[in-house]
Amino acid sequence: MDATKEPAAHAAGCGCVLPAAAQGGPVSHALSRVARLHRTAAAGLLRGLGLYPGQELVMMHLWESGPARQADLIKMLGLDPSTVTKMLQRLEQAGQVRRLPDPADRRAVLVEATESGARLLTEVERVWTALEEESLAGLDPAEREQLLTLLGRVEANLWTRNAART
Amino acid sequence: MDATKEPAAHAAGCGCVLPAAAQGGPVSHALSRVARLHRTAAAGLLRGLGLYPGQELVMMHLWESGPARQADLIKMLGLDPSTVTKMLQRLEQAGQVRRLPDPADRRAVLVEATESGARLLTEVERVWTALEEESLAGLDPAEREQLLTLLGRVEANLWTRNAART
DNA sequence: ATACTTTTATTGGTCGGCCACGTAAAACGG
DNA sequence: CCGTTTTACGTGGCCGACCAATAAAAGTAT
Structure with a gap:
């Protein structure tokens, strides 16, 4: 298993082949594959903590800033509002997050990590x-x-x- | 440029901030964000063709190799078998793919692009x-x-x- | 021929992620 | 003060992707 220098070195180590139709976007192809492998690996590691990939990013922002409005999380994560809503519903269900009404804005929701989440x-x-x-x-x-x-x-x-x- | 005081160089051009808890994996963080943006962009471009992101990779392999067994697609794409099954069901429903029983193996399925898919x-x-x-x-x-x-x-x-x- | 193992594909469930749409509250403008 | 945006969240639906469990056929012994 020597690390030789070949032009198509990105395909080394995996059984994949770059389809002809994808040759117009080799980096896009590599990026897709790497991202999926990376996410799968993250899923395996996070499973032991009872988290799904993506949820840890939400928690990171909550640890960082304390109680936060959902809109701020959306902006920082760059996600769709409905995605964040459902992730928070599941995190709340799992006991990692608490949601409180914002006293300053009756349509907003304040989110914070629970003690379990902080651990x-x-x-x-x-x-x-x-x-x-x-x-x-x-x-x-x-x-x-x-x-x-x-x-x-x-x-x-x-x-x-x-x-x-x- | 090594160890310079520009820790958030990757955040240039976007409103995102690297959370403190993610500093142990800056590349992982960047990879996740880039991959999601890339996939979203691909989705927007593919929507005009009636495809969802990921399906184009299946089609690429079908264009490449002609009729293929599902197991071969799974191996080339590196995906879960159930994922491929459902993607093919939807592609068949959309008329881009045809599924035929493999005469040489009664449990296998041969998949090929339709004329519409080839176009x-x-x-x-x-x-x-x-x-x-x-x-x-x-x-x-x-x-x-x-x-x-x-x-x-x-x-x-x-x-x-x-x-x-x- | 029989029993055991591997391969192939499918179903059901869950989650992240998006879009389209809807609702309620805040902010703005006349 | 009141009508009109704009903002903040939620619902429902869809798809990609995973895991777990299944069924059926093929392969491999014994």
Whole structure:
């Protein structure tokens, strides 16, 4: 299993083949595959904590800012309002989150982590760093920084694109 | 540029903030966000073709190999069998795919694109190259190759990891 | 031929995520 | 003060994706 230098090195280590019709978007193809593998790995690690992938991001923001309005969470997560509503309903059902009416705005809802939810912080951090390390194994710090920077630029591109579609 | 005081460089262009609890996995965080934006963008482009994101990958493999067994699709896509079953049911309902019993194996199913499905090929290619270009705007060829290579290494890491979990 | 194991596909359930639509409250404008 | 947006959430529906459990056929012994 030597790490040879081939142009299609991205297909190394997996049985996948890049379909001809996808050759116009090789990075898109790789991104889709990596993201799904990454999410599946996260799911496996989070299952032990009773969380589903995506929920940990909500909890992170709640730990960060304390009680927050749902609208703020939506803005920070960049998700659809209905998605956040349902995730919070399930997190509340699971006892990780509490929802209170906002005294200053009768249509808003304040969300905060329960004690049970707060106890997940260190575990989630551990899982998150473990996943990062498994994902980036074999990449030196400079390469990790490069990847982060490149992903950031792609994110900016897609962000402005989606914003423009409004 | 290493260890500079620009920790949130990836957040440029979007209103997001990296939560403190996610600092152990900055690349994971960026990857999640980019992947979701990318998928949403793909959904918007594919909607005009009557496809949902993910379905175009199935079609690509069918265009590539002609009639294929479901098990082969599963292997090439790296998806769960039940996922492929349901996707094919919907693609069949939409008239893009036809399913025939395999004469050589009575439990297998042969899947092939219909004429309607075959007509989507050029459109899907156009959409994919457009999405690729919008995602990678501002990145020169060397940077795109770097990104592809780095994603490939991450994919290999996660692939072997998931395989090991069996 | 019989019994055991592997492969292939399906069903049912759950969750994240989106869209389209609806409702109630706040903010704005005349 | 009142009508009109705008904002904040919720519902229902749909799809991709996973897991768990099943059934049926094929393969492999014994």
